[in-house]
Amino acid sequence: MNLLPRSTKEFGSVDYWEKFFQQRGKRAFEWYGTYLELCGLLHKYIKPKEKVLVVGCGNSELSEQLYDVGYRDLVNIDISEVVIRQMQERNTTRRPHLRFLQMDMTRMDFPDAAFQVVLDKGTLDAVLPDEEEETARRVDQMLAEVGRVLQVGGRYLCISLAQAHVLKKAVGHFSREGWMVRVHQVTAGQTAGCGVESRFPLPVFAFIMTKLRPVAGPSQPVFELCTQEQGRPLRLDSAELLAEAVRERQRYAWLCSQLHRQAGLGTVSLDLCDGDSGEPRYTLHVVDSPTGKAARDSHFAIFIIPQGRETEWLFGTEEGWKQLAVSACFRRLVIVALHRGQSYKGMEGIQAELSARVLELAPAGMPAQHQVPFLSVGGDIGVRTIRHQDHSPLSGDFVVEDVQGDNGHYFRRLIFLSSRNVVQSEARLVQDVAHGDQKKRKKQRKKHRATDPPEEPPAAPGQCVDKNYLCCEHHKAMVAGLALLRSSEVLLEMPLAVLVVGLGGGSLPLFIHDHFPESCVDAVELDPSMLVVAAQWFGFSPSERLQVHIADGLDHIAGLAGGEAPPHYHAVMFDVDSKDPSLGMSCPPPAFVAEPFLRQVSSILRPEGVFILNLVCRDMALKDSVLAGLKAVFPLLYVRRIEGEVNEILFCQLYPESKLSTPELLERARTLECALRRPGRCWDNSYVLSDMLESVRIV
Structure with missing residues (x-):
């Protein structure tokens, strides 16, 4: 039997509802949930002794069940004479004080301020199927009548699916x-009713509109959202933000329903926010393994990315998540990233917070009471400490943070929050300064008395940085590219001239300055805030041989190229990111690889010089175009792919006859490394220059 209208406009028709209840008979129809599903909310907002008006009651058992638990002052109205007669017959003997009246809610017969609560379960949704003028006029009359019959301090409690036009109208x-x-x-969502007819894929909401006493002059409206997970409501600044918050809940419920019905939707990512602040607390990536890759009983698992390691390829890219899911051998893996600025109470605390939420993302067919494992690297959630956060007009919000990496080492990172999973600069901290003496300092604190003088302040941030260690693989490859210079065996004794565009934390220009004693390095940085960060937090300091120019790299090079006697650099290095994430190329900005500008770059290079570019491009067509433009200016082009990352380092030279075979290139790298490893020089033994060039190919 078809009990749904052919058109949503019929929801506002008396004839439709008369026919509906005649066909359905006396069997109750529960819009948006049963009493058991709603009683927690109803008991919270309705007191047993309050006068309650139920509008559009239909043949729901809700009023009867409220009556049976002690709510006696209940009046029910409906536009359908058929359903009112049915409800009167059903309740005359058992519930003599439960009243049912046929009445149009847009023209109610009750006096002003007659009720303390108006309860609406699905009625507003039914009479507001569209935004046409006639519908809006009728709903305005209904809501005005609700306001009229409510006392000051009274509440309109409306159960609704909160469709966008309904929410907009009511709010x-x-x-x-x-x-x-x-x-x-x-x-x-998913269980919002009692049977097939009343199940909804979207969550059910309640509007609680509280009538306040009018005040003179303008007043600030109060908008709040209260979800199932949080005890107190979240205050929002506008109706638009409230609507967006509701939409997010609806999208999440729809996503859960889709994930439950089918696998293989691709990688799906979503944020879970802190209930009090509204700030993202967890980011979840739902990844399904290919069919047949998981064991029969390996249905579902949660993998927690240790704090600070979400920037690694395996944990920070879609390709990495897929590889992780395959290696974990579960049908579905939810990969969880922990947000900076949030506090976590270890793996047990995270498991307690996430258990109920992530079960909503479980695949279909998972047995009831199945124990879902929580996994991580070594069972540890990692350590992250934010040292500094600020805002730059050019770079936006950024943070400097210390994170724990492999083997107990700590690293300092510069992160632009517009690209949360991209490390702009990184430096390893000297272990005994960063955290090796923490236990000793804690013991010393316990011995201090109140009369003792205060402790000395901690060491300055820059003093903790290990300047001999290059964290970024692409920086290691860029330094190794100096072996392409014809005089690589005497680079340490010659006045090597290098231009680096893009300062960040200063690790790359500082490393060249420190390890090539006769070098002169010019660094160009657009954002003056980055120079401050590099100096205060990454141990960077200019000198006579290391000059920083606060300028646009495009303008600076154009000025150099247009001079009467352009400087001739042995190496020009570009490590500059793009602020536009929509381009498909995050490093460098497109203007830096435009052919006219590349010719300006070539004009400031020595004949044997090398132009070294950090390229991060996911758009294959765009990358081919960039390579073609480079080849038009620099006929000799080497490419070195950074393993496990999107980065590719391009080594560009002007003369094809300078081409080196792989054995020649590796021999030059070994010669240069031997010079850098001489006694008395500081050198990181894990850094092998020849390894950086072993997989180089000529394009």
Whole structure:
């Protein structure tokens, strides 16, 4: 039997509802949930002794069940004479004080301020199927009548799916009237009813509109969202933000329903936010393994990325997540990233927070009471400490943070929050300064008395940085590219001239300055804030041989190229990121690889010089175009792919006859490394120059 209207407009028709209840008979129809699903909310917002008006009651058992648990002052109205007669017959003997009246809610017969609560379960949704003028006029009349019959301090409690046009109408009407507006999530979706007819893939919400006493002059509307997970409501600044928060809950419920029905949707990512602040707390990546890759009982697992390691390829890219999911051998793996600025109480605390939430993402067919394992690297959630955070007009919000890496080493990183999973600069911290003496300092603190003088302040941030260690693989490859110079065996004794565009934390120009004693390095940085960060947090300091120019790299090179006697650098290095994430190329900005500009770069290079470019490009067509432009200016082009990352380092030279075979290139790298390893020189033994050039290919 078809009990749904052919058109949503029929929801506002008396004839439709008369026919609906005649066909359905006396069997109850529960819109948006049963009493058991709603009773927690109802008991929270309705007191047993309050006068309650139920509008559009239909043949729901809700009023009867409220009556049976002690709510006696209940009046029910509906536009359908058929359903009112049915409900009167059903309740005359058992519930003599439960009243049912046929009445149009847009023209109610009750006096002003007659009720303390108006309860609406699905009625507003039914009478507001569209945004046409006639529909809007009728709903305005209904809401005005609700306001009229409520006392000051009374509440309009409306159970709804909170479709966008319904939410906009209800919130807009009552906020203009100066009422307090709260939207409370009642169910998470999927189980919002009792049977096939009443199941909804979207969550059910309740609007709690509280009538306040009018005040003279303008007042700030109050908008709040209360979800199932949080105890207190989240205050929002506008109706638009409230609507967006509701939409996020609806999207999440829809996503859960899709993930439950089928696998193989691809990688799906979503944020879970802190209930009090509204700030993202967890980012979840849901990845399904290919069919047949998982063991029969390996249904579902949660993998926690240790703090600070979400920037690694395996944990920070879609390709890495897929590889991780395959190696974990579960049908579905939820990979969880922990957000900076949030505090976590170890793996047990995270498991307690996430257990209920992530189960909503489980695949279909997972047995009931199945124990879902929580996994991580070594079972540890890692350590992250934010040392500094600030805002730059050019780079946006950024943080300097210390994180724990492999083998107990700590690393300092510069992160632009517009690209949370990209490390802009990184330096290893000297272990005994960073954290090796922490236990000793804690013991010393315990011995201090109140009369003791205060402890000395901790060492300055820059003094903790290990300047001999290059963290970034692409920086190691860029330094190794100096072996392409014809005079590589005497580079340490010659006045090597290097231009580096893009300072960041200063690790690359500082390394060249420190390890090539006769070098002169010019660094160009657009953002003056980065020079401050490099000096205060990464141990960077200019000198006579290391000059920093605060300028646009494009303008600076154009100025050099247009001079009367252009300087001739042995090496020009570009390590500059793009601020536009939509381009498909995050490093460098497109203008830095435009052919006219590349010719300016070539004009400031020595004949045997090398132009070294850090290229990060996911758009294959765009990358081919960049390579073609480079080849037009620099006929000799080597490419070195950074393993496990998107980065490719391009080594560009002007003369094809300078081409070196792989054995010749590796021999030059070994010669240069031997010079750098001489006694008395500081050198990181894990850094092998020839390894950086072994996989170089000529394009």
